[in-house]
Amino acid sequence: MTLKYAYHTAIAGIGATPFTKDSGRTPMDQAVEACLAACEDAGLPPEKVNGMVTYSAEQNPEIEVARNLGISELTHFSMVHHGGGAACGVIAVACQAIYSGAADYVLCYRAFNERSWHRFGAGVQDRPAGAEAVEVSFSWSSPFGLVTPASWVAMFATRYMHEFGATTEDFGRVSVVDRAFAATNPYAHFFQRPITLEDHQNSRWIVEPLRLLDCCQETDGAQALLVTTAERAKDLKQTPAVIASAAQGVAEDQHMMRSYYRDNITGIPEMGLCARQLYQTSGLSADDIQTAIIYDHFTPLVLPQLEEFGFCGRGEAKDFIRDGHLEREGRLPINTNGGQLGEAYIHGLNGIAEGVRQIRGTSVNQIDNVENVLATAGTAVPTSALILSQPR
Amino acid sequence: MSDEMTDAQKEAFVAKLRRQVGNTGTAATARDPVNQPMIRHWCDAMEDANPLYVNPHSADAGPHGEIVAPPAMLNAWTMIGLVPRVNDPEDPASGVYAMLDEAGYVGVVATNSEHVYHRYLKLGDxxxxxxxxxxxxxxxxxxxxxxxxxxxxxxxxxQHGDHVGSMFFRILKFRPGTGRTASSSDSDSAAERSPRPRPSRNQDTDFFWQGSRAGELRIQQCLKCERLQHPPGTRCPACGATEMGYTTASGKGTLYSFVVAHHPRVPSFDYPLNIGLVELEEGVRLVTNITDCGSDQLKVGMPLEAWHMQTHEDVSLPVFRPARMPRNPTTLTFDEVSVGDEIPLCPIPLTPTLIVSTAIASRDYQEVHHDRDMAIKKGSEDIFMNILTSSGLSARYIGDWAGPGAVFKNLKIRLGAPNYPYDCMTMSGSVTAKREADGEAIAEISFRGQNSRGPHVSGTVDLALPRA
Known part of the structure; x- marks a missing residue:
């Protein structure tokens, strides 16, 4: 299998609203603002957009957003399943639409009042019983109180700690890294508020072994990305962030956040599937990646992602992290925007925007000599990932 | 009446109660000598299978050379039994109890029992x-x-006048209805609690929930290749067969992973909430709750056993508690035991049968231990376990771990939350010290029995262990 759109497309524009805890605005208003900002960033009149992709849990239908943007015709529109797991999946689908000729300019967006309206972290406690497959799937966990995203992830974390000797401090080190980058990012919720490992260890339990400071921000806000061909992107305003590759993955015995029944639950095989596709079709390897956006809704699953992408061996992420490799001067600085723990939790799209800035050289925490940036999407769900590269 | 007592009257009342402090009563001789039937009743009720108490062959080869009574039975032998209670006016303790009853302090609970055993009792003593x-x-x-x-x-x-043991004992005589919390409030809040999320079910999964309602843990099985899978599907992904049945699992498993939920709090649950991923001995895993186990006692790999918790009129959930610790048939030697060693957890389900049969086997005929109406009238929520049984079960737990030849030198317990029916008490313990005393190798054990309300019993034991 080859992804024929490798290196064929690029992210040409990025746009976001302020990230807040209480926007006082509708998600629709924010979606439209972010989309307009992405077009403006690229120097593209919004009416030229003819494709829109978003992902499940989105509250703003693309036809409503398109109408507000003044877009008269859409020739591609799609909704990718599995929430944050689709953060890079929306880009992959946009690439497919563009490469196939179904659309020329595709807006990918996420907008919500995740903090001031429906809190994502509250989980599925209020889902009514029903006979459909998705409801039945919750029967194997919700009646026992395993109802929140934090709790679903925590189950993997305990087993990972048991098998590899990782500790909650190793999770905390991820949080400290994110918050250090957030501290120097004026756009981040936790601007100028770094934490220490001690702060992490003193934060209250959410679901053991996860503490408060292992959990991402619930955010009000919107982020949009404009995708087009690498060729067209050259004619727009910004340095194109070429999409070396973008891939989705579902692995054997996949469940939504609760793939607990596999022989081994310390890895993320669906992310491994994404890694194989990306490396194979881009011709790149872990050695070629200078910085990465590692999906960090909860810190523990950052560790196996590093392993799936070959930055360290199986079970060795704790050592990689203890050696400081994720930090500013480390081998692989991650989440230079502050991540979803430090900047905002826009289901991964704000991280991809940071990846674009690292390619452009405009990040507030710019890493030197960035050639390729890895970005990953939500873990434990069916997932996705992509690599952004300098234009050739 | 005591409600209306002035401070001066209270002082006078206490002085009256204390008039006999320091005095001893008349000697009370046991109605029967130490005998096998009473021992057998005790062991049956306590589920204590130490063969030294009942099996002459094992007992001959044991440290005592003959059958002995479980040491925790010490005060059972002289219990008055089910006979009309005539208070001996000369007996200082009985006199105090009678005065307190008359003053309205009719509720009674034992709070402390400390046995010291100079020697084990033998048949005929x-x-x-x-x-x-x-x-x-x-x-x-x-x-x-x-x-x-x-x-x-x-x-x-x-019978020879030899001193065989002693007991320090404390009870609380209280006025029913004067507690800090009205006794009905707990059950009210439980009734108002919103039910757990109801499991969604359809034709593909109904067998599982029907099984749980019937007390069975059913796991889907391919009728062709016999592969098990959970959660269930419509087809065997291994061999492609569409004929799917189920097997009934043993309910034995180990803890594969776990979480302890604190936030956010869903009103249907008590927090912190133990949620486990259990690997059944048949090889499949399921998400469940780990009950009757402190959050700090959860350990990956711990043995568990299933039970079925009814949550709705037509729904029971398969949940797990620590597996009952198996009885050690050999006796630990002094060298095999180290300070800090933890004794495996052992749950003791508190059935009404256990509470009543152990009370009777220990010759404790107080109504509060077998008559619910009387128990409630005397200020309790229900019948509750008597202190002799708390001692007996603690001794069983320690003995099952240490082995039949470990010799109890003493058994000191203190009671907290009552053991009411339909709860479960989980025992835990550890070795806190080792020492030589009077030529014996002594391991000091500290233990606790926790029910859903808190610690029911905590205590210590000195065990003499063989050196080799």
Whole structure:
């Protein structure tokens, strides 16, 4: 299998609203603002957009957003399943639409009042019983109180700690890294508020072994990305962030956040599937990646992602992290925007925007000599990932 | 009546209660000598399978050379039994109890029992106990109610006058209905609690929930290749067969992973909430709750056993508790035991049968241990376990771990939350010290029995262990 759109497309524009805890605005208003900002960033009149992709849990239908943007015709529109797991999946689908000729300019967006309206972290406690497959799937966990995203992830974390000797401090080190980058990012919720490992260890339990400071921000806000061909992107305003590759993955015995029944639950095989596709079709390897956006809704699953992408061996992420490799001067600085723990939790799209800035050289925490940036999407769900590269 | 007592009257009342402190009562001789039937009843009720108490062959080869009574039975032998209670006006303790009853302090719970065993009792030993009134407390507000603690010490001698053991004992006599929390509030809040999320089910999964309602843990099985899978599907992904049945799992498993939920709090659950991923011995895993186990006692790999918790009229959930610790058939030697060693957890489901049969087997005929109406009238929520049984079950737990030849030198317990029916008490313990004393190798054990309300019993034991 080859992804024929490798290196064929690029992210040409990025746009976001302020990230807040209480926007006082509708998600629709924010979606439209972010989309307009992405077009403006690229120097593209919004009416030229003819494709829109978003992902499940989105509250703003693309036809409503398109109408507000003044877009008269859409020739591609799609909704990718599995929430944050689709953060890079929306880009992959946009690439497919563009490469196939179904659309020329595709807006990918996420907008919500995740903090001031429906809190994502509250989980599925209020889902009514029903006979459909998705409801039945919750029967194997919700009646026992395993109802929140934090709790679903925590189950993997305990087993990972048991098998590899990782500790909650190793999770905390991820949080400290994110918050250090957030501290120097004026756009981040936790601007100028770094934490220490001690702060992490003193934060209250959410679901053991996860503490408060292992959990991402619930955010009000919107982020949009404009995708087009690498060729067209050259004619727009910004340095194109070429999409070396973008891939989705579902692995054997996949469940939504609760793939607990596999022989081994310390890895993320669906992310491994994404890694194989990306490396194979881009011709790149872990050695070629200078910085990465590692999906960090909860810190523990950052560790196996590093392993799936070959930055360290199986079970060795704790050592990689203890050696400081994720930090500013480390081998692989991650989440230079502050991540979803430090900047905002826009289901991964704000991280991809940071990846674009690292390619452009405009990040507030710019890493030197960035050639390729890895970005990953939500873990434990069916997932996705992509690599952004300098234009050739 | 005591409600209306002035401070001066209270003082006078306490002085009256204390008039006999320091005095001993008349010697009370056991109605029967130490005998096998009573031992057998005790062992049956306590589920204590130590063969040294009942099996002559094992007992001959054991450290005592003959059958002995479980040491925790010490004060069972001289219990008065189910006979009309005639208070001996000369007996200082009985006199105090009677005065307290008359003053409205009719509720009674035992709070402390400390046995010291000079030697194990053998068949035919005939015990005599002499009770000394040691202390009567000021009036105190306790969780159960306003009352007085009464402390006694009993010395036990055999038919030859040899001192075989002693007991320090404390009870609380309290006025029903004067507790810190009205007794009905707990059950009210439980009734108002919103039910757990109801499991969604359809034709593909109904067998699982029907099984759980019937007390069975059913796991889907391919009828062709016999592969098990959970959660269930419509087809065997291994061999492609569409004929799917189920097998009934043993309910035995181990903890594969777990979480302890704190936030956010869903009103249907108590927090912190133990949620486990259990690997059944048949090889599949399921998400469930780990009940009757402190959050800090969860360990990956711990053995578990299933039970079925009814959550709705037509729904029961398969949940797990620590597996009952298997009885150690050989005896631990002194060298095999280290300070800090933890004794495996052992749950003791508190059935009404356990509470009533153990009370009777220990010859404790107080109504509060077998008659619910009387128990409620005397300020309790239900019948509750008697202190002799708390001692007996603690001794069973320690003995099952240490082995049949471990010799109890003493057994000291203190009671907290009552053991009511339909709860479960989970025992835990550890080795806290090792020492040589009077030529014996002694391991000091500290233990606890926790029910859903809190610690029911905590205590210590000195065990003499063989050196090799």
């Amino acid at each position: 005939h015990l005599t106990g002499v009770v000394k009134l040691v202390d009567v407390s000021e009036e105190k507000q306790t969780a159960l109610g306003i009352g007085h603690f009464v402390t006694t010490e009993t010395e036990y001698h055999d």
